[in-house]
Amino acid sequence: MNPDFLEFEQPIAELEAKIDELRYVGDDSEVNLSDEIARLQTKCKSLTQSIFSNLNAWQISQLARHPKRPHMLDYVDLLFTDFEELHGDRAFADDHAIVGGLARLEGIPVMVIGHQKGRDTTQKIYRNFGMPRPEGYRKAMRLMQMAEKFNVPVLTFIDTPGAYPGVGAEERGQSEAIARNLLIMSELRTPIVATVIGEGGSGGALAIGVADWVMMLEYSTYSVISPEGCASILWKSAEKASDAAEALGITSARLKQLDLIDEIIPEPLGGAHRNIEEAAAAMKKSLLDTLSRQRSLEVDELVAQRYQHLMKFGDFKE
Amino acid sequence: MSWFEKLMPSRIRTEGTSKRNVPEGLWGKCDACNAVLYRAELERSLDVCPKCGHHMRIGARKRLETFLDESPREEIADTIEPVDILKFKDSKKYKDRISASQKATGEKDALIVIKGSVQGLPVVACAFEFSFMGGSMGSVVGERFVRAVNVSIEDNIPLVCFSASGGARMQEALISLFQMAKTSAALARLSNRGIPFVSVLTDPTMGGVSASLAMLGDIHIAEPNALIGFAGPRVIEQTVGETLPEGFQRSEFLLEHGAIDMIVDRREMRDRIANLLAMLTDQQLAKEVDVVSVSATPAGSVEE
Numbered sequence: 231m232n233p234d235f236l237e238f239e240q241p242i243a244e245l246e247a248k249i250d251e252l253r254y255v256g257d258d259s260e261v262n263l264s265d266e267i268a269r270l271q272t273k274c275k276s277l278t279q280s281i282f283s284n285l286n287a288w289q290i291s292q293l294a295r296h297p298k299r300p301h302m303l304d305y306v307d308l309l310f311t312d313f314e315e316l317h318g319d320r321a322f323a324d325d326h327a328i329v330g331g332l333a334r335l336e337g338i339p340v341m342v343i344g345h346q347k348g349r350d351t352t353q354k355i356y357r358n359f360g361m362p363r364p365e366g367y368r369k370a371m372r373l374m375q376m377a378e379k380f381n382v383p384v385l386t387f388i389d390t391p392g393a394y395p396g397v398g399a400e401e402r403g404q405s406e407a408i409a410r411n412l413l414i415m416s417e418l419r420t421p422i423v424a425t426v427i428g429e430g431g432s433g434g435a436l437a438i439g440v441a442d443w444v445m446m447l448e449y450s451t452y453s454v455i456s457p458e459g460c461a462s463i464l465w466k467s468a469e470k471a472s473d474a475a476e477a478l479g480i481t482s483a484r485l486k487q488l489d490l491i492d493e494i495i496p497e498p499l500g501g502a503h504r505n506i507e508e509a510a511a512a513m514k515k516s517l518l519d520t521l522s523r524q525r526s527l528e529v530d531e532l533v534a535q536r537y538q539h540l541m542k543f544g545d546f547k548e
Numbered sequence: 549m550s551w552f553e554k555l556m557p558s559r560i561r562t563e564g565t566s567k568r569n570v571p572e573g574l575w576g577k578c579d580a581c582n583a584v585l586y587r588a589e590l591e592r593s594l595d596v597c598p599k600c601g602h603h604m605r606i607g608a609r610k611r612l613e614t615f616l617d618e619s620p621r622e623e624i625a626d627t628i629e630p631v632d633i634l635k636f637k638d639s640k641k642y643k644d645r646i647s648a649s650q651k652a653t654g655e656k657d658a659l660i661v662i663k664g665s666v667q668g669l670p671v672v673a674c675a676f677e678f679s680f681m682g683g684s685m686g687s688v689v690g691e692r693f694v695r696a697v698n699v700s701i702e703d704n705i706p707l708v709c710f711s712a713s714g715g716a717r718m719q720e721a722l723i724s725l726f727q728m729a730k731t732s733a734a735l736a737r738l739s740n741r742g743i744p745f746v747s748v749l750t751d752p753t754m755g756g757v758s759a760s761l762a763m764l765g766d767i768h769i770a771e772p773n774a775l776i777g778f779a780g781p782r783v784i785e786q787t788v789g790e791t792l793p794e795g796f797q798r799s800e801f802l803l804e805h806g807a808i809d810m811i812v813d814r815r816e817m818r819d820r821i822a823n824l825l826a827m828l829t830d831q832q833l834a835k836e837v838d839v840v841s842v843s844a845t846p847a848g849s850v851e852e
Contacts, residue, residue, distance in 0.1 A: 393759075395779030395787045400797060403807050404778040408759040409732060416733030417740075432716075432725060433759045433778070440729045454716050454725040454756075464638035464718060477636055478721045488633075490722050540733045541694065543726040544687035545633040 236292050238281060242500070245274045278500045285449075288472035290481050291457055293449040294429050298503035300510075301360075302329060302344035302387045302427065308510035309517070310335055310342065318369060322402065325366030327358045327394070328438070330373040332382070336518060341377035343370050343438055344387030347428070360429075361394035364407035367437050371411050374418055383421040383521055386438040391456065393434030408437040415440035416540060417533055421524035423517060425495070426450040426482075427502075442536050443520045444490075446482035447509065448497040452490075453480040490543070493520075578602055594814045603771045603814055605751055607653070608660040608675035611710050615818055616664035616673055624661040624672070625695040630688045634721055642719040649680045657688035658713070661696040663703075667822040668834040672700045675710040676757070683713035685757050686720040690727030693761060697734040706744040706825050711762040715755020728760035735764045744828040746821055749776045749799070749808065767824060768808040769817075770799035776807075 235243040249270050256263035285293070293299070306313055310333035318324040330343040345362065348354035370386075377384045393404055415422060415438075424441035430452030446452060455463075457475035462468045479485065482494045495512050502509035524532060576585045580602035590597075594614055595604040636642040650656060658680040663672050674696045676683040693709070700707040716724040738745055747765030749758075751774035759778050770776060777797040785792055795801050802808045812820050826833050 393778060395784045397784065397788060397792065397796070400777050400779065400784070401805050403763075403805070405758040405776075406763040406807060408778070409728075409761070409763040412729050412732035412760055413736045413739075413764055416729065417736045433728060433756055436725055436728060437759075440733075452722055454721055455718055460638075460718055466639070474638070477634070477638060478718075479634060480722070485722060488723070490726065537733055537737075540726075540730050543730050544690050544723060545631055546687045546691055547629050547631050548627050
């Protein structure tokens, strides 16, 4: 089994391995295999299409955490120019699970803030698996307030299993750090666009997710609790994660249907990791469209609309 | 019934069976020191153990009744009821969980809001009902809290919230997560008007409630030994793989780490909050109430 492919992607992996093999043989031998390769490529494409047209919530949540899934900094390279990373919360430390800084999007200065997961083991540990501590949220808050001061739009990128559950994080006020961000973002006098690019894990995600416009990459997830966590609490068994994923409705399609998010950014066939340039291009287009709409609004209007939007969340009878 | 109980003559068998003429709950027991306590005395001490000072969990309605003056009282947003828009079903249906909780608590959902006064100072007070699905915050809790904030703003009177909650309500999925943003946004408006918000953290205040409205007070007060934090102790233990220190995430720990302003005994809560609010809103408390001497009196005489 190829570890770079998920279980339901294995048939694709096998076919691709076969194609690679033929290519290798084809280079050396007299026989022309290009017809056979082309045939297999078409087959591979339609296989991918058929697998991906029918994904369930649990498969999508695996895709959102795919080992090859592009992370925030992968997109930063493709979306922006002139990126200058800004570090630290000015009080305690620099949290590597949240990256922030100034950059330009097609020439427009923006404040970029997002969770960063690591790729290899060293990086994963350095980034704390994308799980921020209070200083990460406070760094984000500092940068958002700076953006407000200089009239720079804020673009956030969400990709975290959740805020870090640790002793130090609790000692330094994880709850307060998240709560404070929610409050500050709700009234920040500059446009905020949030994009979920992988895993939108609970309060740790929302703490940089209060925005005028919330987008999700097609195969990302956004949830109040991880499917595993939910299953172990409500079903008393982490095995039921697949059921929990379904019940929680964590996919972009379901959340758009419920009006909890504003836009879905389509991903290339097979997911963002199969063609990150294409994923980034789609994201860039959505970001530019959104920014041009929001920058045309008076800031009072912008903040009033954001407030109204937040107040609409919730279903009850009266 | 154990073999020992069977041996006992029936007239001295009292424990465990639905026995004769002993009125329900005449005696209570302290969860902490196991002292057997006379219910009426416990009532008077607001469910604080007179022996060891342990603060037992109390219901939302009782909380507000003992906190607010007897009149005026006006309940706010009580007509709002939960709906199961997601048709959420785990081992049980959410709909059934709602009706079971409603039946058990007599409440529609986990937050109660009452406009009233404390020692003559008008306030809006809300309290979480922990026995309603762990005091979890879903749409109804979020909406009621926002309405409480709005009444505070309209009437220009302080807001006091007693939280007791496990966090966001999983059965409402992302809708419940977004209640954190909704309630925090409302509090931003309250704060901008210069209206005080006192957040009282009671046992337990965790997760999404602690990471939103509960930690956004001008003043944070905790009851003694309340569990307060973001992640639950079990989750942290599993993550860091070590046993947590004694007192971790308890009120005293939070005070030590600068997260709260003070720890206040429940029996003094009314007086201390009234005193604080009177100063923040530059008012005098009514003459007959001398804050210092009242808070110094023994338990039980706090109530007029």
